[in-house]
Amino acid sequence: MRSEGTLDSTMTPEPARPAVRLDDAVAAAHPGAMPDGGPSAPGEPAVITVRGLRMSYGHYEAVRGIDLDVARGEILAFLGPNGAGKTTTVEILEGFRNRTSGEVQVLGTDPAQAGPDWRARVGVVLQESAPEAWLTVRECLSMYAGYYPRPLPVGRALELVGLTDKADARCDRLSGGQLRRLDMALALIGDPELIFLDEPTTGFDPAARHTAWEVIAGLRELGKTIFLTTHYMDEAEALADKIMIIAAGKIVAEGTPATIGGRATAATTVSFTLPDGVTRGDLPGLLASATAGRGGTVEISDDQLVRVLHELTTWALLHGYPLSDLTAHRPTLEEIYLRLTDEPTSPKGQP
Amino acid sequence: MSTVPEARPARAVSLVTHQARYDLRAFRRNNRARIFTLAVPVVLLLILVSLFRSGTVQAGGVTVKIAAYYVPHIAAMAIVGAGLINLLITLVAKRESGSLKRRRATPVPSWVLIAGDATTSVVSSVLIVVVLIAIGSLGFGLHVTGAAVGLAALVTVIGAAVFCCLAYALSGLVANAESAGPMAQLSTLPVYFISGIYIPDNVLPHWLLDVANVLPVRPLAVALQAAFVPATNGGQRFAAVPLLVVVAWGVAGLIVAVRTFSWVPRRA
Numbered sequence: 001m002r003s004e005g006t007l008d009s010t011m012t013p014e015p016a017r018p019a020v021r022l023d024d025a026v027a028a029a030h031p032g033a034m035p036d037g038g039p040s041a042p043g044e045p046a047v048i049t050v051r052g053l054r055m056s057y058g059h060y061e062a063v064r065g066i067d068l069d070v071a072r073g074e075i076l077a078f079l080g081p082n083g084a085g086k087t088t089t090v091e092i093l094e095g096f097r098n099r100t101s102g103e104v105q106v107l108g109t110d111p112a113q114a115g116p117d118w119r120a121r122v123g124v125v126l127q128e129s130a131p132e133a134w135l136t137v138r139e140c141l142s143m144y145a146g147y148y149p150r151p152l153p154v155g156r157a158l159e160l161v162g163l164t165d166k167a168d169a170r171c172d173r174l175s176g177g178q179l180r181r182l183d184m185a186l187a188l189i190g191d192p193e194l195i196f197l198d199e200p201t202t203g204f205d206p207a208a209r210h211t212a213w214e215v216i217a218g219l220r221e222l223g224k225t226i227f228l229t230t231h232y233m234d235e236a237e238a239l240a241d242k243i244m245i246i247a248a249g250k251i252v253a254e255g256t257p258a259t260i261g262g263r264a265t266a267a268t269t270v271s272f273t274l275p276d277g278v279t280r281g282d283l284p285g286l287l288a289s290a291t292a293g294r295g296g297t298v299e300i301s302d303d304q305l306v307r308v309l310h311e312l313t314t315w316a317l318l319h320g321y322p323l324s325d326l327t328a329h330r331p332t333l334e335e336i337y338l339r340l341t342d343e344p345t346s347p348k349g350q351p
Numbered sequence: 352m353s354t355v356p357e358a359r360p361a362r363a364v365s366l367v368t369h370q371a372r373y374d375l376r377a378f379r380r381n382n383r384a385r386i387f388t389l390a391v392p393v394v395l396l397l398i399l400v401s402l403f404r405s406g407t408v409q410a411g412g413v414t415v416k417i418a419a420y421y422v423p424h425i426a427a428m429a430i431v432g433a434g435l436i437n438l439l440i441t442l443v444a445k446r447e448s449g450s451l452k453r454r455r456a457t458p459v460p461s462w463v464l465i466a467g468d469a470t471t472s473v474v475s476s477v478l479i480v481v482v483l484i485a486i487g488s489l490g491f492g493l494h495v496t497g498a499a500v501g502l503a504a505l506v507t508v509i510g511a512a513v514f515c516c517l518a519y520a521l522s523g524l525v526a527n528a529e530s531a532g533p534m535a536q537l538s539t540l541p542v543y544f545i546s547g548i549y550i551p552d553n554v555l556p557h558w559l560l561d562v563a564n565v566l567p568v569r570p571l572a573v574a575l576q577a578a579f580v581p582a583t584n585g586g587q588r589f590a591a592v593p594l595l596v597v598v599a600w601g602v603a604g605l606i607v608a609v610r611t612f613s614w615v616p617r618r619a
Contacts, residue, residue: 094456096452096455096456096615116458116459116460117458119456119457119458120457120458122456123456124453124456126449126452126453126456128449128616129448129449129450129452129453130448130449130450131448132377132450133377133381133444134376134377134378134380134381135373135376135377139373139376142373143369143370143373144457146366146369146370147366147454147457147458147459148457148458149458183453186453187456190457190458
């Protein structure tokens with residue numbers, strides 16, 4: 001069963017941790033306050049708040065004034081092309097990099113000034129990492145567990161990422177996918193409230209990616225807040241409550257996977273092949289806006305999908321046209337993303 | 352930085368012990384570290400002492416037996432190997448692989464990691480110095496007293512800690528894991544030669560010894576030599592001035608390290 005977060009009375013007073021302990025060790029003190037697994041109610045202070053964040057490297061401004069909020073229990077997918085300011089932003093939130101200006105609060109603290117007690121509440125899966133040479137998976141996790149005031153049992157962390165059967169393998173003998181799972185276990189061993197996942201499934205085969213998604217979805221169930229950066233649109237779509245897209249140092253879109261970039265209301269494209277002897281000029285009403293598509297098809301882009309389909313099918317039935325390759329295509333998240341981040345003048349590469 | 356319960360002395364000691372346990376375990380399994388740190392000095396000592404067998408050399412103005420010369424000098428080299436060379440290579444590899452950065456993301460204070468590294472250097476240095484003394488004593492008639500061994504151990508601990516600081520300082524100058532080894536060799540080999548580690552003092556020109564005397568290796572060797580043969584240091588078993596030079600290098604190393612040490616990979 002789920003339980004309330006522990007609050008060790010010997011620790012410096014700080015807000016109770018509403019996130020559930022991953023080891024379910026402590027019975028619920030306030031069952032009514034149990035997290036429901038979804039984003040927290042409005043009014044509760046956000047886990048991450050960013051206002052007007054800017055970061056310059058010399059004359060080059062990598063991050064140009066971004067605002068950002070992540071609520072407790074939320075999974076935010078932070079997307080953007082390489083060089084868009086994504087890594088810089090994440091490193092500022094993780095406390096690895098100082099900023100030029102702007103306000104940043106993560107778990108109620110400015111990460112630039114955060115100390116060990118803040119670090120104990122934040123888990124980080126770095127993009128690039130190598131094994132702790134010479135130690136086994138279990139030893140590596142035990143070593144990291146020793147850094148935290150309230151670590152998970154090593155066995156529980158192994159179980160969460162599905163590495164139990166590799167516990168006694170040397171870290172430098174793991175496969176790429178197993179190493180990334182070890183990284184995840186190392187980020188979870190301190191039982192953090194907030195977890196940064198930087199491209200957690202890059203280089204995974206499809207099966208390994210789906211396993212990783214299950215692990216991440218499991219963390220959501222436990223009320224953890226997750227800041228995810230990824231290049232995979234299906235990953236963002238499968239996991240995120242909210243998506244933010246950064247391009248050339250600015251947030252260019254923000255929303256749920258279903259609504260981002262006007263996706264919910266965007267024009268749907270209806271496509272079909274014209275029957276023999278019919279030209280585009282023969283199409284009636286709304287259909288007259290048809291343009292030539294790929295491979296001899298015609299396309300009609302319109303936000304009034306039902307009306308287009310009604311006119312089209314009525315016309316086709318009337319003339320007995322089968323229209324056997326008729327499709328209606330809503331823009332994918334990837335298409336929205338490519339449209340939003342297509343900035344021919346975008347500066348190249350960040351330091 | 353806010354203070355947390357971990358800052359209490361008991362917690363600090365247990366954290367360092369915790370860290371050192373894993374660092375020593377990694378050291379024990381690392382062939383490269385074991386061979387360079389432990390085997391190379393033993394082999395060198397055996398070769399040098401066997402070469403000159405029952406001869407003597409001039410050191411500090413007095414005549415000393417070959418074993419009494421080479422045991423402390425090779426011990427000094429072994430301490431540099433365990434403290435500076437091994438740690439420099441390990442440290443740069445950890446930094447470039449992102450392992451240091453990942454630890455930076457945990458609540459462990461940086462000084463705990465440094466203390467863990469220093470403990471590994473000190474423990475492996477003491478181990479190798481004891482082995483070298485045992486070989487000298489059992490195989491080559493080195494005269495060993497309790498005072499000599501006790502003082503040699505103290506000098507070893509100080510030396511290991513100092514060269515540990517120098518490893519942290521040098522790591523800031525090494526760009527990648529590939530150049531850590533050559534950089535370590537380059538910064539030590541010439542110093543060994545002018546410090547009388549391989550070639551006895553009396554063969555070296557005075558001006559070279561003057562240079563070596565202000566570098567950290569020769570003062571360490573002189574302090575170890577004095578522990579066994581006080582006459583080489585004007586009768587003083589405790590070589591205060593050379594030790595002061597060694598410690599000064601440690602302090603300088605620490606100052607440079609604080610300014611140039613990097614937790615994140617250099618490439619990027």
